[in-house]
Amino acid sequence: MVYLQYYGDYYVKDFSYISHNALKVNRQNHKDKESVMNIWLKEILAGLKQFFYGGTLHGVKYIFEPTFSSKERVTWIIIVVISVAFCAANIIKLFCKWTSTPFVNVIDSLPTPIWAVPFxxxxxxxxxxxxxxxxxVSKLDHLEEFFASLVCPRMLFLNKTLKHRLSPPEIDQLQMFILNGALSCSDIVKSCNWPAAHETRWVTTECCQKYFRPIFTDYGLCYAFNSLPMNGMKNDTLSWQQSFNKLASPAALEWGLDKGYPKVFPPDATMKPLRVMVSGENYGLSVELYLNISEHQHACDGNSLGFTAGELGGRNPALNIASTSGMDLLDALNKLHCFNTEFSFFKFKKSTFVVLIKSPTNHVYTSTVLRLPMDRMTTIEVSPITYKTDAALRSLAPDQRQCFFQNERQLEYYQFYTGSNCKHDVFVKESKRTCNCTLFNWPRKSALEPICSTDVDFECIDYVKGKVEEQQIYAYYAESEEGKSSKEPMSCHPSCNDVIYDSQVFYSDLIKEPGDPSPVWGYPRNLFLGFSIISLAEFVYFVLLRPIHRVAKEAYHRII
Incomplete structure (x- = not known):
């Protein structure tokens, strides 16, 4: 005989009805006495009770177990609530993490071909x-002393500012002073060779005509090889750029940070920015520089004598620079060959040749400085790092992916969006808005825009610099009210696709200074020490567990 226990209309274990016909009469009597709303609520409660008890939710069915006491049910209620709270907290944490950083940057080990990276x-x-x-410079009037103080390192801290801001005629005079006082391209470039253009001979006069273009930097007037049209700036700056570069003109680019070079064969050797098809020292740029030291002025340049060379881009190409000084042409070779290598540092003193390393799309006003001396063998190794973002992430907001594609944010002065260009663009705009002037070498939409000339102007520039840096910090943290109060976006996330260059410098007479640590200790060699979690387990087994087991076993046998 089977005894069944019933609770109300339901069987304890499976909640099946006792007898459909018997319960039908009883249910009909209840329905006649109850309202429709009460019947509906009871049906919902009965369905929920059956779902929780007969369902697959862990622990929930024990709350509705008829055979359990009240204490047991309360215990399971507490267990279920704690479990749900713990799971909810983890879900909220993961959701917040996803909303802030919905993807993870992964370094891809696949190499980028040399022909896909600009030189x-x-x-x-x-x-x-x-x-x-x-x-x-020691015999200039007060106005020209101010002009010289803008470009002469030794006069930088002599406080040669003016009491009034430069007038338009004086701005023209400043421009002519810098252009006429600086060395021309032909004064410093003796010869060059660019094998990627299928030229095997060294050329002289064609170097400045074909390859090098004037550009303003923090070091004054310089000359750039493989620069982008308009030096990567907007067409609005054309009138200003033509004031020091008559060949400046807008030109469309087929290359871009997001799309790269066009996939055509054979590749165009003249496409900007220039590139090489084969890596190696023999396939890069070679330049022989000359400097007439009789033009040097200690009152302007101090003891420094040489060049500032800025390099902006590339992978596995080579740059050979032969620098000569004086009238006797004492040749020395400065080599720049780019390949992947371990990152090492070598210190040097009394260097007179400076190399600025930057991407071709970035501005040249701030950069990593490498100093190279004249008349000495120098080698610079440049290793590029390419950053690429999957196009599928375009659906995310820039604040979520923490980067901008080129069509998502336009700068006022620069053609390409990069984090560096964005910060300088904001700096220039804030300076014009707050101080109503800019520095002489900054991009301008007109050659006659106001130039900062007085103490008040330069103090204002320093104030704006600190203000912009604070705004960048505030904008980086989304919870900051200061960052949210800006009328325009102040955050300068990096470009989603970019190239960054690491460089190393070597000299022919490298001497390691005493006390310097070895620059190649550690690094990837640590990955091959052979130690892992299994090694730790083996250590515990052989050093602790196995000896204890043997001692215990021996003691047991002695007792027996």
Whole structure:
């Protein structure tokens, strides 16, 4: 005989009805006495009770177990509530993490072909800013002293500011002073060779005509090889750029940070920015530089004598620079060959040749400085790192993916969006808005825009610099009210697709200074020490567990 226990209309274990016919009469009597709303609520409660008890939710069915006491049910209620709270907290945490950083940056080990990366843009800046034959800086009037103080390193801290802002005629005079006082391209570039253009011979006069273009930097007037049209700036700056570069003109680019070079064969060797098809020292740019030291002025340049060379881009190409000084042409070779190598540092002193390393799309006003001496063998190794973002992430907001594609944010002065260009663009705009002037070498939409000339102007520039840096920090943290109060976006996330260049410098007479740590300790070699979690388990087994087991076993046998 089977005894069944019933609770109300339901069987304890499976909640099946006792007898459909028997319960039908009883249910009909209840329905006649109850309202429709009460019947509906009871049916819902009965369905929920059956769902929770007969369902697959872990622990929930024990709450509705008829055979359990009240204490047991309360216990399971507490367990279920704690479990749900813990799961909810984890879900909220993961959701918040996804909304802030919905994807993870992963370094891809696949190499980028050399022909897919632009060759470095090389910017040459001689440490000779005002020629002796043009003007003796120690005998200038007050206005020209201010002009010289803008480009002469030794006069930078002599406080040669003016009491009034430069007028338009004086701005023209400043421009002519810098252009006429600086060395021309033909004064410093003796010869060059660019094998990627299928040229095997060294050329002289064609170097400046075909390859090098004037550009303003923090070091004054410089000359850039493989620079982008308009030096990567907007067409609005054309009138200003033509004031120091008559060949400046807008030109459309087929290359872009997001799309790269066009996939055509054979590739166009003249497409900007220039590139090489084969890696190696023999396939890069070779330049022989000359500097007439009789034009050097100690009052302007101090003891520094040489060049500032800025390099902006590339992968596995090579740059050979032969620099000569004086009238006797004492040749020395400065080599720049780019390939993947371990990152090492070598210190040097009394260097007179400076190399600026930057991407071809970035501005040249701030950069990593590498100093190279004249008349000495120098080697610079440049290793590019390419950053690429999957196009599928375009559906996410820039604040979520923490980067901008080129069509998502337009800058006022620069053609390409990069984090560096964005920060400088904001700096220039804020300076014009707050101080109503800019520095002489900054991009301008007109050659006659106001130039900062007084103490008040330069103090204002310093204030704006600090203000913009604070705004960048506030904008980086989304919860900051200061960052949210800006009328226009102040955050300068990096470009989603970009190329960054690491560089190393070597000299022919490298001498390691005492006390310097070895630059190659550690690094990827640590990955091959052979130690892992299994090694730790083996150590515990052989050193602890196995000896204890043997000692215990031996003691047991002795007792027996």
């Amino acid at each position: 470095p843009t090389v910017v040459l800046c001689p440490h000779l800013h005002v020629k002796q034959s043009f003007a003796d």
